Amino acid sequence: MNQSIQKNRTLGFILVILGASFWGIGGTVAQKLFQQENIEVGWLVSSRLLLAGLLLIMAYKITHRKKSIFVMWRTKQNAFRQILFSLLGMLAVQYTYMMSIAIGNSAVATLLQYLAPLFIMAYYLITKHSQLTRQDGIAVTLTLIGTFLLLTNGSLSTLSVPAMAVFWGILSGLSAAFYTLYAVSLLQQFHSLLVVGWSMLIGGIVMSLFHQPWQIDMANWALSTIAYFLFIVIFGTMLAFWFYIASLHYLSPKETSLLGSLEPLTAVMTSVFWLKIPFGSFQFIGTMLILCMILYLTVFQKKRS
Template sequence: MNQTQLNKRTFGFILVILGASFWGIGGTVAQKLFQQENIEVGWLVSSRLLIAGLLLIGVYKITHWNNSIFVMFRTKHNAFRQILFSLLGMLAVQYTYMMSISIGNSAVATLLQYLAPLFIMGYYLITKHSQLTRQDGIAVTLTLVGTFLLLTNGSFSTLSVPGLAVFWGILSGLSAAFYTLYAVPLLQQFHSLLVVGWSMVIGGIVMSLFHQPWQINMSNWELSTIAYFLFIVIFGTMLAFWFYIASLHYLTPKETSLLGSLEPLTAVMTSVLWLKINFGGFQLLGTMLILCMILYLTVFPKKQQ
């Protein structure tokens, strides 16, 4: 691996780490917003998708003034792929995850969402795009064990949730796997700002049919409420998804999904430091396992064809 390839991989690692961290912190901020203002989940999903998506498309237009923002809709094939990615990827990831949290709890929802690397590897094995390597096995083991300990503190009792919460959580993991895999062909043709931006706008429009963003009373919102909402839109949505998707330019989908496990790590850390939630010994061990996985992928990158 030459210096240029190494620099690109390093940049990819930075992107996915920032994206996952922003997403995890955004989840904690969203929890604070739900507790403080009783914000409805469907309203927050539709609002954040629409605003963040329009911002991303606006950034693309400013930086690529002479290019059309509708380039992927010029052919039926590309338009179909973009719409499918928007609904089964972007919108599905957000909605299924929130549904699992609302019925069960965030620990189980996040743990089930991080079955995505297993679904991705299963897809590769079934389609014979790759074989399971020792590196894959070590990375997945560190990820799943670390995430489980991080979110449950080693107690199986925290997994006692309604079956419907497990159902939505598994769908969340499948959606995250689809989101990661299906984005690659789109990114090979179009800029990541457009791919992510349009997926948010399309997903937000569909969600708005059921939860209208304009149907909310903001007269009693405090300055802190506005700040929380803006953080969720800009950092927890726009930058989080953009950086995550952009990392696929430099890393494999398997690596990106594994490094995405920083999301629960940052969510737990911000909950401990900000919401004053107790942090147990098993959670500390889980944190160390996830950090070991990141270090392992960084120091021993798989040779790419």
């Protein structure tokens, strides 16, 4: 394999692994915040999107002083594409996932969100962009079985949730698939900081019409509560989504979505070590399957190249 290509793929792996890990840990921290301060889902989504979006756009301006932050708004076509990505991608994947957790539980929500690789492969098959290979089948199988075992410890009884939780969870998976696929064309024209930053800002503005960020009393928040909220904004939202999207510069949407299965792994690990939730034997098997999927994708790509 060409050395520069290998370095780019390695960077892609690092980015998606960090992004998925931050998103998973951020989910656990958000759960802690819900329990500690009884914060409403809509408020957290609108607040985290607005703040993270502003920070990303500011970061782009600081690192690209001579370039405009409004470059994608110069034509109606690009503006429409950015708005579509912001609403059906960024906002949709945030809100549907949180709604599935609020109505059901995080295990079902995460499991259904990780139907995204299947939706992406189905899209490729339908549009004839690619054929389903044996390697794709192996990677998807390892991901789905590993995620199921990791989140349920092998017991179907933990998946007993209202139908609306399943509905929001499936929408979350579809949104994640759209988010991953649609971002590719935007990244071919615009910097990932701008694409993610504007999508978060637009999504946050739309959510603010229904859940105003300023309508909350923070006077009684403890320092730990403030720290949790800042972690969710910076690591669990801003860096998580930026790194995930940036990885699409170096990896295919199929690979990125599969490697995103590290999100439930880090969420469970955080819950085990921080919240002291027991870790079962089937969860250990699920962890090994996800790690095997990552190793398989890495080794197979090297051999194929």
